[in-house]
Amino acid sequence: MDFVLTEEQQMFQKLFRDFATKEVAKVADQVDKKEEFPAKLIKRAAGQGFLGAFAPEEPYGGAGLDFTTYTLLVEAMAAECASTALTLHVHNVLALRTLVKHGTEEAKETYVPDMVMGDRIGAFALTESGAGSDPTKLRTVACREGDQYVLTGSKTWVSNAGAAGVYIIFAATDPTVGAKGISAFVVPAEADGVVLGGREKTLGLRGAQINRLYLKGARVPASNLLGGEGAGYKIALETLDYGRVGISAAAVGVGRKAVELATRFATERSQFGTAIANKQAIQMYLADAYTQVQAAQWLVRHAAWLADRGQSFSQEAAMAKLFAGRMAGDVTNKMLQVHGGAGFIADYPIERYYRDARAMELVEGTSQMQQLVIAGGLLGPLGVKVKP
Amino acid sequence: MDFTLPKHLQLFKEMLKEFAETEVRPKAKKMDAEGWPDPDVVRKLGENGLLGIPFPTKYGGGGLGEMGYCLLMETMGGVCTSTATLIGAHIGIGVMALYLGGTEEQKKKYMPDLCNGRKIAAFCLTEPGAGSDAAGIKTRAIKDGNSWVITGNKIYITNGPIADVFTVLAVTDPALGARGGVTAFIVEKGMPGVSVGTVEHKMGIRGSATSEMIFDEVVVPSANVLGQVGAGFVTFMATLDTGRLGLGAACLGGAEAALESMCKYAAGRQQFGKPIAEKQAIQWMIADTASEVEALRSMVYRTAWMVDTNQPYTKEAGICKLFGSEVAARAINRAVQVHGALGYTRDFWIERAWRDARIAEIFEGTNEIQRIVIAEQMLRPYGVRVRP
Amino acid sequence: MRIVVCMKQGIDPKTVKISRSREELDLREARPQTQPEDKHALEAALRIREARGGEVVAVVVGSRSAEDTAREAVAMGADKAVWIVYKGQRSGKTMTALVKAAVERLGGADLVLAGQGGDLDTAGPLAGRLAAALGWPLIADALRFDVEPAGLYAVAAFEGKATRLPVVLPAVAEVIPGAERPRYPHPSRIAVAWNDGYVETWNAAEMGLEEEALAADAEMGGLVLGAERQRGQVIGGSPEQAAEELAGILRGKRLL
Numbered sequence A: 001m002d003f004v005l006t007e008e009q010q011m012f013q014k015l016f017r018d019f020a021t022k023e024v025a026k027v028a029d030q031v032d033k034k035e036e037f038p039a040k041l042i043k044r045a046a047g048q049g050f051l052g053a054f055a056p057e058e059p060y061g062g063a064g065l066d067f068t069t070y071t072l073l074v075e076a077m078a079a080e081c082a083s084t085a086l087t088l089h090v091h092n093v094l095a096l097r098t099l100v101k102h103g104t105e106e107a108k109e110t111y112v113p114d115m116v117m118g119d120r121i122g123a124f125a126l127t128e129s130g131a132g133s134d135p136t137k138l139r140t141v142a143c144r145e146g147d148q149y150v151l152t153g154s155k156t157w158v159s160n161a162g163a164a165g166v167y168i169i170f171a172a173t174d175p176t177v178g179a180k181g182i183s184a185f186v187v188p189a190e191a192d193g194v195v196l197g198g199r200e201k202t203l204g205l206r207g208a209q210i211n212r213l214y215l216k217g218a219r220v221p222a223s224n225l226l227g228g229e230g231a232g233y234k235i236a237l238e239t240l241d242y243g244r245v246g247i248s249a250a251a252v253g254v255g256r257k258a259v260e261l262a263t264r265f266a267t268e269r270s271q272f273g274t275a276i277a278n279k280q281a282i283q284m285y286l287a288d289a290y291t292q293v294q295a296a297q298w299l300v301r302h303a304a305w306l307a308d309r310g311q312s313f314s315q316e317a318a319m320a321k322l323f324a325g326r327m328a329g330d331v332t333n334k335m336l337q338v339h340g341g342a343g344f345i346a347d348y349p350i351e352r353y354y355r356d357a358r359a360m361e362l363v364e365g366t367s368q369m370q371q372l373v374i375a376g377g378l379l380g381p382l383g384v385k386v387k388p
Numbered sequence B: 001m002d003f004t005l006p007k008h009l010q011l012f013k014e015m016l017k018e019f020a021e022t023e024v025r026p027k028a029k030k031m032d033a034e035g036w037p038d039p040d041v042v043r044k045l046g047e048n049g050l051l052g053i054p055f056p057t058k059y060g061g062g063g064l065g066e067m068g069y070c071l072l073m074e075t076m077g078g079v080c081t082s083t084a085t086l087i088g089a090h091i092g093i094g095v096m097a098l099y100l101g102g103t104e105e106q107k108k109k110y111m112p113d114l115c116n117g118r119k120i121a122a123f124c125l126t127e128p129g130a131g132s133d134a135a136g137i138k139t140r141a142i143k144d145g146n147s148w149v150i151t152g153n154k155i156y157i158t159n160g161p162i163a164d165v166f167t168v169l170a171v172t173d174p175a176l177g178a179r180g181g182v183t184a185f186i187v188e189k190g191m192p193g194v195s196v197g198t199v200e201h202k203m204g205i206r207g208s209a210t211s212e213m214i215f216d217e218v219v220v221p222s223a224n225v226l227g228q229v230g231a232g233f234v235t236f237m238a239t240l241d242t243g244r245l246g247l248g249a250a251c252l253g254g255a256e257a258a259l260e261s262m263c264k265y266a267a268g269r270q271q272f273g274k275p276i277a278e279k280q281a282i283q284w285m286i287a288d289t290a291s292e293v294e295a296l297r298s299m300v301y302r303t304a305w306m307v308d309t310n311q312p313y314t315k316e317a318g319i320c321k322l323f324g325s326e327v328a329a330r331a332i333n334r335a336v337q338v339h340g341a342l343g344y345t346r347d348f349w350i351e352r353a354w355r356d357a358r359i360a361e362i363f364e365g366t367n368e369i370q371r372i373v374i375a376e377q378m379l380r381p382y383g384v385r386v387r388p
Numbered sequence C: 001m002r003i004v005v006c007m008k009q010g011i012d013p014k015t016v017k018i019s020r021s022r023e024e025l026d027l028r029e030a031r032p033q034t035q036p037e038d039k040h041a042l043e044a045a046l047r048i049r050e051a052r053g054g055e056v057v058a059v060v061v062g063s064r065s066a067e068d069t070a071r072e073a074v075a076m077g078a079d080k081a082v083w084i085v086y087k088g089q090r091s092g093k094t095m096t097a098l099v100k101a102a103v104e105r106l107g108g109a110d111l112v113l114a115g116q117g118g119d120l121d122t123a124g125p126l127a128g129r130l131a132a133a134l135g136w137p138l139i140a141d142a143l144r145f146d147v148e149p150a151g152l153y154a155v156a157a158f159e160g161k162a163t164r165l166p167v168v169l170p171a172v173a174e175v176i177p178g179a180e181r182p183r184y185p186h187p188s189r190i191a192v193a194w195n196d197g198y199v200e201t202w203n204a205a206e207m208g209l210e211e212e213a214l215a216a217d218a219e220m221g222g223l224v225l226g227a228e229r230q231r232g233q234v235i236g237g238s239p240e241q242a243a244e245e246l247a248g249i250l251r252g253k254r255l256l
């Protein structure tokens, strides 16, 4: 057993945190208040190689990070700006990794170098109005016509959509067989028939342009199919395992920074003639919160470690996401409370952390979906089939 | 024991519902977006007698007692938390301080205009250095012949920018401390030296205006000493007792609305081929919320009855505020979860209600202070001195 | 000037269900309410009083819970209300006789206002019969009244157009919902409406009415059920409010 990051991982962690505190921190407030996608920042992140996490160095010029190191990236970014973390995460795990893992050589050559450079930001379009927790009910269809596929339908809640240069889109190639008929495609934003819909005005994560997306007969070459017809659902599930760990890492970043903010505030704020940090109520909040953050962090590390060893980690990913999602909500809530009235005022950053954290129990599978996965893992071997 | 509302309050409840749906709900979203109360709403509240509900008719009030006031806050809390806050700061603490601490002449002079909304009240206690520690105020009033000169800054004052009459707490004799050395004054908007400072940007209850109030050598006649010199602290603390109960009632309304929305949405939303309401994960959230709402309603109504029958209620009011704010927060948090991503968009009122709910755990004495107040009452018989 | 407003307690139609299998109204969850049409009549009366003084008396006929309607009229601003306790069927003839007797017992009136019959009203239009019984002119379909130095004018819907005509008192008017929304009961009136002194309780015998004069001249013949409709939903409120609600519903059903 060894709970220490490797030297290389530690070096990366420092690099990520430096970038976060120097570059990300200074725009975070404006990203939220102006609801602005931080295009310049993302470009600078690309310059550091942060947009090529899962692309191999050869031939794509990617960073080729292991998954544990990647979680450090998301954690560091989320500690300053959860919107930026979400953008990088959706790009790296949901889009880039999926393409690198399942794409044809042709598709990879076409898109991966641009993605690594930050010239094409990636997005992932699975959810539809009728298909949220249950993506098998999606209604977007893809029809083969010669050596092309034609995609028709509409997607909701596509993070990065407004800024994206490339989409991973899930559609039914055979609508009669449910999950087994779902396929995944890589679709460039400029393809005819890809129409950007309205932007979601969200409670938090306000910089992460989330839009609707319409596919009006969008055509892509057959080589843009990922992993063969009918492989889409498996790809989605596999991707979401990684995705969940990444979101959990973001939750840890949010929680860690919230505790830092509140700890500092508590020592600086005096009431009844003494710093509020001297009161047990405050000490208890901080103690509980830090414990929760640490617990979530180790769940994340463990899941990532399993992933890096090539072991199955679906259960661990679900547990990390369930715990970290709740932790983020709970911890930011308590840390806001430590701020008293100041916590409710938009001049202090804590209220942004609180709003951002609320998404962590919703994205990439709600807490309830994680519970079902975990229960399924426990009860399955005993012959109980856990159905959603 | 009789748990039915008297007939006249039943009629009042119906009137409130119709008023809130017709006059307030259509404006709630706009007030939140613009960050300002709607003058039409304020005017109509006044014209329809809703800004003086608990006070005797001889002062221009509605004569419906604390029970009537709680019904008002419950109704508004379910429709527009900002409006409930505006009313709470006006009736619950602003005018209430006048009513509880004022002389007969002062009540006759100020209350009629305040009760019919021609004038709006604000309650000025909090200062940069004195939040939970109300006795730590620095605002100073110095006697000068037949008048007093008040100087100091108050912060986070609800209704500050729209109020005409301010009840202001100031130190009159530093040697005597809170009991005896602190006096409340009635200050009017037009008096030289009164000005509105920074207007706060808040996470929630954005439709209520909150600002700093600056009192710069404001000369007020001795006739404007609220009650007696030295009685201010006691008056303000007694005022906060009823304020807390009203806040608990507003939380009740918020929780009821959240509960209703959960049931309605869960019954209609299908995933996995069935309404999500058929899943225990959802049913549990609904059942827990319903149980908490029932408990809260009983304790709010009972405490209102205690006020109306002249029984001591400090502990009970603290409990209503503490429990109520937590129940409301949990209820709306669950409502967001039940709504999935829809609960995270600003298109829908659930998101606003989630932001709005957060303040109740902070103002009118933070929940930590409530716990101190409650523990104090519980432990005093055992000879334990609970100090903040 | 004394203005008498006839007010009735009906049933909130939203709380009535129709049992198709048994071909009857299911009234188990029915909630009484003051007829909304009558509140328009009261509003018109209060406005006349505010402009030229006088007294507004609400006359309410009905059993038990009808008292609440009398109290509500006081809470809305009527100077007082008369509650005529009557348990029998309130046919047009019965109502006319009771209200006429009440007007007489009050010592007369200058203007009697009544709302148009409500959805579940069995009595039929009252104003016309009352005008005939009192021998006073009838103003039908009055939308509002204007008080001017020259006298009182009624604005009535006549053949689809708002027409202004002078009112020759005493008169009976049937008020239909116009531009003026009935006011909300005022809290300070709500506070006292259940106190003594605002509602007088009368009965037919006291007013010298024999059973004969009150016997119903119409009977409930039966229930005719219209064609069954698909379940729908009415969205109320202002246009923006309705749009938000509709958008919410559609998004909820994931149609949007």
Ligand SMILES: Cc1cc2nc3c(=O)[nH]c(=O)nc-3n(C[C@H](O)[C@H](O)[C@H](O)COP(=O)(O)OP(=O)(O)OC[C@H]3O[C@@H](n4cnc5c(N)ncnc54)[C@H](O)[C@@H]3O)c2cc1C
Residues within 6 Å of the ligand: A090, A124, A125, A126, A127, A131, A132, A133, A134, A156, A157, A158, A159, A160, A202, A205, A210, A359, A362, A363, A364, A365, A366, A367, A368, A369, A387, A388, B269, B271, B272, B276, B279, B280, B281, B282, B337, B338, B339, B340, B341, B342, B344
């Ligand atoms: C900020 C944000 C960013 C997002 N980004 C993306 C993106 O980039 N790409 C993308 O494809 N999607 C994205 N999503 C969509 C997200 O994945 C979905 O919102 C999520 O899967 C839930 O779906 P839903 O909102 O339709 O909720 P629903 O599925 O309608 O769920 C409503 C409620 O019912 C519960 N529920 C549903 N089924 C069951 C069951 N069987 N048992 C118990 N409880 C159940 C849920 O847990 C939830 O509480 C994003 C969402 C958010 C909020």
Ligand SMILES: Cc1cc2nc3c(=O)[nH]c(=O)nc-3n(C[C@H](O)[C@H](O)[C@H](O)COP(=O)(O)OP(=O)(O)OC[C@H]3O[C@@H](n4cnc5c(N)ncnc54)[C@H](O)[C@@H]3O)c2cc1C
Residues within 6 Å of the ligand: A269, A270, A271, A272, A276, A279, A280, A281, A282, A337, A338, A339, A340, A341, A342, A344, A345, B089, B122, B123, B124, B125, B126, B130, B131, B132, B133, B155, B156, B157, B158, B159, B202, B210, B359, B362, B363, B364, B365, B366, B367, B368, B369, B387, B388
């Ligand atoms: C939107 C808004 C509207 C407001 N309206 C008004 C108004 O109209 N009039 C008015 O006078 N004020 C108003 N306030 C001020 C409000 O009442 C104060 O914010 C509140 O009392 C807390 O004070 P504080 O913000 O200074 O927090 P602090 O007192 O600094 O508290 C910080 C944290 O320390 C905790 N704490 C403090 N002391 C102790 C202790 N002894 N033991 C344990 N924990 C402790 C608190 O609970 C809190 O968690 C408003 C505030 C807001 C945000």
